[in-house]
Amino acid sequence: MLFPFRGFERDLSMKRKIILNRLLISLGTIFLIVTISFILVNLMPGDPLVNIMGDDQYYRVKYSDPELLEEIAKKYGLDGSLGERYVKYLGNILRLDFGFSFTRNRSVLDIVLYRLRWTLVLAVPATILSALFGALLGIRAGWYQNGLLDRIMTPLTLVLNTIPTNCTAILFLTLFSYKLRLFPISGMASGGLTGGAYIRDVMWHMCLPLSVMVLSRTCSNFIHMKSYVIQVKGEEYILTAVAKGVPKTKVLFRHVLKNALLPYVTILCMQFGHIVSGSVMIEVVFSWVGMGNVMNTAISASDFPIMQMCFLLTAVCMVVSSILADVLYVLLDPRIKEV
Amino acid sequence: MLDIQNVSVKFSSASEVGAVEDVSLTLQKGTKTALIGETGSGKSVLLLAVMKLLPATAEISGSVLLEGTDLLSLSEEELETIRGDRISYIPQGGGNGLNPLMRIGMQIGEPLIDHRGYSKKKAIAQSVELLRRFRLGKEETWVRAYPHMLSGGMRQRAMIAMGIAAGSRVILADEPTKGLDQDRIQGVAECFQYLQGETLLCVTHDVNFAASVGEYISVMYAAQQLEYAKKEAFFEHPLHPYSRAILDAMPERGLKSNIGFAPPHDAYSVKGCRFSDRCPYKNKLCDEKKPPFIDVKGHKVRCWQYAD
Structure with missing residues (x-):
């Protein structure tokens, strides 16, 4: 038989190689995003300044003060080939x-970083708490399928899941702030x-x-989580574990959990993206001045530099989260060996 | 050692024909019995029923006596202490019977941890010894491997080792040759021959494998047991027309018969003999009355031909 242990000694270096490879691909992706963002602005028909300033303003300035237009072009780096x-x-x-914001005379980076902080104050605890709650409840409901928790939670979550967050937000606002104060x-x-x-x-406002x-x-x-647990529960290796006489709770902790957490990690990473x-909707409803609100106002005010940075930041977050998922998978799942 | 008495299994949603009907098998201590039958004949369900591993929707009747204890009457907690300790189940090596995220050594040693209070380290060390018994080679390295690194044949051997890890004396194996080529099947058969003193009930649809592993052969067809005999008696003088058809269909015996595959469960006559539709010797009685399991000098057969 072929020497089967090539993998073992090289396991770690192999994993390192895969992770490095994924990192390089991500860098490439980010470069591509940056380039596309450039192309979108510059290769659109007409003077890119039209897209930045909007029709009205552009033509007004063009006919009243052409020199100002050149100056603006220079300011946005739109001169030259x-x-x-x-x-x-x-x-x-x-x-x-x-660059500089169009509507507020501050650097885009300053504005976005400041607002990002407020978004993270909300989004980071929300992601962590919901990951924990979702996992704990999902594991329990999946393990004791058709139990009390499952029978209550499953229809409830299905209904809640179909209601858009802005509706829930308004509902909460009316009920807890307006009515109950x-x-x-x-x-x-x-x-x-x-x-x-x-x-x-701040916590009270949050x-x-x-x-x-x-x-x-x-x-x-x-x-x-519930569906992952149910799926894993039906696998043959769970039957094997039960047949070995492994006590029920140990079957859950030793055999079901790790296998069910693997796909769960992926959806958590996507949320990080x-x-x-x-949180645009929620920020707008609660007047939480974070990234979502900045994006919202930037779009209505055609504040192009801010929009561009938000676009880049969102894209980078997506790339980072997908590489995070990849790396975690490589570390957690021994079956992943090839790139 | 293990006495299966009139075990029937019915899935409530299924048709009138059960998954297993009135099967009785007695395994003497240290003997090896091969249970052969086509896919869907109920042989795997029988194995799971013996250890009470079927889903709650299955209705099991009859009794399974393991050294006098009726397994079917025990609670789940009581069964946990018996499963893997006194009676083991070995899943198919070709399937997904091993946890893909757990190292082989831990999976083999797991019964020792739960039944004998071994530490993880000690259990893994013991699993090296267990694998050695099945001549895997490089056992120290393999215990650190994950299931996907092993070939089907190696996985099957690891699972046999897992079955006997905690010293279980009764082994139930489910189609251990499924998905393996001829060479590996031979290897698995050898592994079962290394089992000395253990009582084995092995389900298979490979007649040659059954011949090399079993000392007793039992044939199942459409949820019923059709024949039970010592290996020599079975291969030299099969009594049931179905058994004869199986043996005649083997390439070694010149492919003399080809009666195709068993029809689906809802296509049988409920009243008479299950095999009657395909039987060349059938008479009127076969369609009307269910044949009893007749004892012909220790060779049991379910066929009207042998009734007095």
């Missing part, structure tokens, strides 16, 4: 220079507070938007 502009654009991105109607913090009082105040996000994501996580852009 296409090749020159591309190189300059790449250079700017490498230096994390995303338990939580603030909007915003992220009351003015004039510092230290511990400020943090408590309650509703966070609950809505956790609720909707827990529902979909629950449905996924939406971390920047996934």
Whole structure:
């Protein structure tokens, strides 16, 4: 028989190789995204400034003050040949220079990073909490299929899962803020507070938007986890474990869990990909001034540089999350050997 | 050692014909019995029923006595202490019977951890010894491997080792040759010959494999047991027309018969003999009355031909 252990000694180096390979592919993808974003602006018919400034403004400036137009073009790096502009654009991105906002006279990077912080304050705990709740409830409901928890949770989550988050958000807002006056109607913090009082105040403001996000994501996580557990439970190796006399709870912890968590990790990573852009609706409803809100206003105000950076950031998040899923899979699943 | 008495299995949703009907088999200590039959004849269901591993929807009747204890009357908790300890089930090597994310050594040693209180390390060390018994070669390395790294034949051997890990004396094996080529089948047969003192009930649809492993042969057809005999008696003088057809259909015996495959379960006459539609010797009685399991000098057969 062929020497079958090539894999063992080279296991680690092989895994390292796969991970390196995935990293390179991701870098390539990001480069491609950056380039596409450039092409979208620059190769659209007409002067790219039209796309940046909008028809009205462009033609007004063009006829009243052509020199100003040139100046604006220079400011946005739109002078020179296409090749020159591309190189300059790449250079700017490498230096994390995303230009100036159109509507607010600040650098795009400053605005976006500041807003990103507020989005993460909401999205990170929401992702973690819903991952935990979804997993715990899903495992229990899948393991005790047709048990009480399953019979209550499954129809409930299916219904909740079909309601768009902005509807739930408005519902929560009406009920808890307007009618019951338990939580603030909007915003992220009351003015004039510092230290511990400020943090408590922010958390109080966070309650509703966070609950809505956790609720909707827990529902979909629950449905996924439950189906993974049920699927694994039906596998032949689970029968083997039971036939070996492995006690029931140990069957769950030793055999079912790891196999069910593997696909669960993938959907969690996909959620991470939406971390920047996934909360637009909720942010708008609760006037939470994070990335979603920035994107929303940038689009209505045609603030192109901000839109471009949001687009890049969202794309990069997606790429990072998919490579995260790949790397985790390589580390967790011994079967993955080939690129 | 293991006494299967009038075991029947019915899935509530199934047709009038059960999955297993009134099967009785007595396995003497240290003997090896091969249970042969076509796909769907109920042989694998019988194995699972013996260990009470069937889903809750299955209705099992009869009794399974393991050294006097009726397994079918035990609770799930009581069964946990017996399964893998006194009676083991060996799944198909070609299938998905091993956890893909757990190392072989841990899976083989698992019964030792749960039944003998071994530490993980000690159990894995013991699994090396167990694999050695089946001459896998490079056992220390293989225990660190994951199932997908092993070939089908090696997986089957690992699973036999797993079955006897905690010293279980009764082994039930489910189609251990499925998906293996002739050479590997030979290897698996050898592995079963290494089992000395264990009582084996092996389900297979490979007649040659049954001949090399079993000391007793039992034939199942459409949920019923048609014949039971010592190996020599079975191969030299098969009594049931179905058994004769099987043996005549073997290439070694010149492919003398070809009666095709068994029809689906709902196509049988419920009243008479299940095999009557395909039987060249059938008479009126066969269609009307179910033949009894007749004892012809220790050779049992379910056929009207042998009734007095």
